[in-house]
Amino acid sequence: MSNWTDGMRRLAWTVAGLAAAVAPHAQHLQRWVTATAVAVCLWRLLAEHRGWPLPGKLVRGTVALCATLAVAAGYHALTGLDAGTALLVLMASLKLLETRSPRDHMVLVFIGWFLCLATLLYRQDLVAAAWVLPAVWLLAASLLNVSRRASGGERLRPFRFTGAMLLKAVPLALVLFMFFPRLAGSVWGVPSDEKSYTGLSEELSPGDISELTLNDTVAFRVRFDGPPPPPRERYWRGPVMTEFDGFTWTRTRARAYFRPPVRFLGDPVSYTVTLEPTSQRMLFALDMVADWPRSMAEQGWDYRLWTPQSISTVVQYRARSFTRYVAGEELLAGYRNHHLRLPEGRNPRAVELARRMRQAEPSDESYVEAVLAMFREQEFYYTLTPPRLERDSVDDFLFNTRRGFCGHFASAFTTLMRAAGIPARVVGGYQGGDWNPLGGYLIVRQSHAHAWSEIWLPERGWSRVDPTAAVAPERVETGLQAALPESDLVPGRLLRQSDFLWQAGLAWDNVNALWNEWVVKFSGEQQERLLERLGFEAPDWKQLALLMGVGLTAAFLALSAWFAWEFRPRRADAAARSYRRFTVLLSRRGIERAPHEAPRDFLERVRRQRPDVARQAAAITDLYLALRYAPGATRGDLDRLRGLVRAFRP
């Protein structure tokens, strides 16, 4: 290590910094990009080690062009977050091929910082921050190391030094964080790329949700103002599906329907939802939502909340819901018919069964009960691993397999309702949630995804019927794990069985939730509240910018004043300035003073080369030496020196 050359040492630092910046991108970059970058880095290190010549201009240009074309081919674009990052990573690694001077290294370090920024465009969670901060630190240390002349000294000194520098920058960063105007809209908008977040889809085929339940990631977190509603009332409405082709339920494209009014009963539940990015255009709310930020979303005819743009960052919103309500006491004919449609000729046995059962029952209500009783009392099983269903999925499920997940039951139940003339639809969303006692909030995970039915009955309006609850009431009361047989593979079952792991998981989630609420979603609203507490009423962003500008200017002025005082010119330094002026005058006449040349030695040379000015030069030199190096020099001496230098005409 110690016999590394300067070039190798610089290169190693820069490559390390770049690697730290590129590493978090590896998960979303196409494989060949990462592989190429790594290969180029390794080759460059080897070339430095072995002293191989670097490729010439032509080779470099060709390689760069090829890389650009490859990105264009691989990503079908050269701009946009993914393609841009790929291009940046490739070009950074190729830049290594022509990196020799400290300046080249500096460019690379800056590219590294830019890549760190790009990481935050992808994700802003705690893990990303925990990775990016050290990467930024490492890059700063690399930059320092590049600028250093010598290789000696402690190896970790750059880290200590830049660490101290970054720490000193923290207060400024905090001020900027708190007061930097949060501009609404897309000025700072993160480019929303087509990214695949796992989440509820807009359609439901048998088996869909069971895949989702294997996913333990957090969908959203909810903080209730009061006590949370009981588990059986925790239905979070998502996509509502009304079109059925015999196998798959989809949402309708028709949007002309009028939203039936809702009558709210009982006490409301107020809460704040922090939604993880879904890349979908909806917010989730507890049934039935009464208030939500109207600027963020509008309510569709099926009561779900629509957002104008897909959710690509963490969003936070407050909402108020009533768990007791009557929705749509009156139903328009078209709306009603829409919810009765069944595909022609599909699932004939189910339709036949529905007719028979309905005829045996006196009323719609008792028919619903009868169907639920059928699910409950006959041999129907709730399982995550249902057998594959035939084209007529409902028939196959009801009469052959009889094993299914919430989607199967909801689909079959809705079909049976429609066949008996009861308006019905399938509702997707989340049910339940894990209560985090440490943070006092509810964690709703992808594994809480659920599907249920909604039927319309006169006077009662749209009411929720969860056929899964009939088969496996535990699913609704305590969650998925309790409802499934032991043999089924359920995410986090091990986690939930170990109390310690479960608690640790909750603690970690709590930290993440706080990070989301206080860092990522430190929104304009919170900023406003903070400012109001500081005495600014209703500040707009112009005021904010002004405030920040004034604050920063004041801070910098104060700093400058301090520096000016600390390094104020002393009398001796004024003498040094005059003397420098004297040497500059002589250097114009071709007598150059070497930086290390002592004034009297210089005077000797002046004497030899310019005897005509020797006397003045001697006087200036003596005065300068007296002022700068001898005790007891006076203001008068300085003035005399200045006068002499001013009059000096070599």
Next chain:
Amino acid sequence: MNAVRDKASRDRELLDAAVAQLNQVVLGKDREVRLALACLLARGHLLIEDIPGVGKTTLAHALARVLGLSYQRIQFTSDLLPADIIGVSVYDRGTGAFQFHRGPVFAQLVLADEVNRATPKAQSALLEAMEERQVTVDGESHPLPEPFFVVATQNPSYQVGTFPLPESQLDRFLMRIELGYPAATHERALLRGRDRRDMLAALPSVLDPETIVALQHLVPEMHASDALVDYVQALTRASRDGTQFQSGLSTRASISLLRAAQAWAFLNGHPGVLPEDLQAVLPVVVGHRLRPRDPADRRGPPELARALLEAVPIP
């Protein structure tokens, strides 16, 4: 104020007279003679490194004569023992107690001739005395006389039968000078002139120990401005940045540098320490404390010091 100035000019006259006397014996070595005197004034010790027979011993002896100091010469040989330097305790039958017999180190000017011929054990006995300015034998400390000035001479270590002084020991010498061959005219004068030994015996004392001690106390009072201390620090820092040298100058080295520069400025009658004073003593003060970074680098101490000097602009 005038009294001070008078005293200062009287001191200078004395010093100039001393230099003049020395120059009569040691011909053509004005700079080395002045450096030796500056070294004494800065309360340092002097190492003279050169081949035998160029006047090392003569210079040391002349210094003792002119400065009026008691003089002892210790010829270092490979069988020299520490007791031969510092002295020994002998049982006195009359008093029935051990009596310490002082060794040759108890002199105001000690010439340690060919110091690198002795074993490290004997060398360190002398060097410890230099550092502590006292000798401890059988748990009893014996202070050395004031002033105490060691002039050590050393043959170039490529000669046979030498134990080169280790770096840590070299650091204890304030200055290391080389005498070199005399110029042709001076050599001719030496050949033609009287025998140096006779001249030495006839050399009058210009100074006395009390005056020298008083002068030594004046040296640290010599004004060193902030700008000059900046320069010392800039030099030290440059030696430590690892580009040229294996290890940088120690704090002792930077203090020595400033002291020597003060003594030089004092000797030359400057009102304060000037950058040229610092530059004048730099080669002899730091030369022997620097090791080139590259082991294959054959530059000697003066060249290394020169390289350092040229690398640092005067602030």
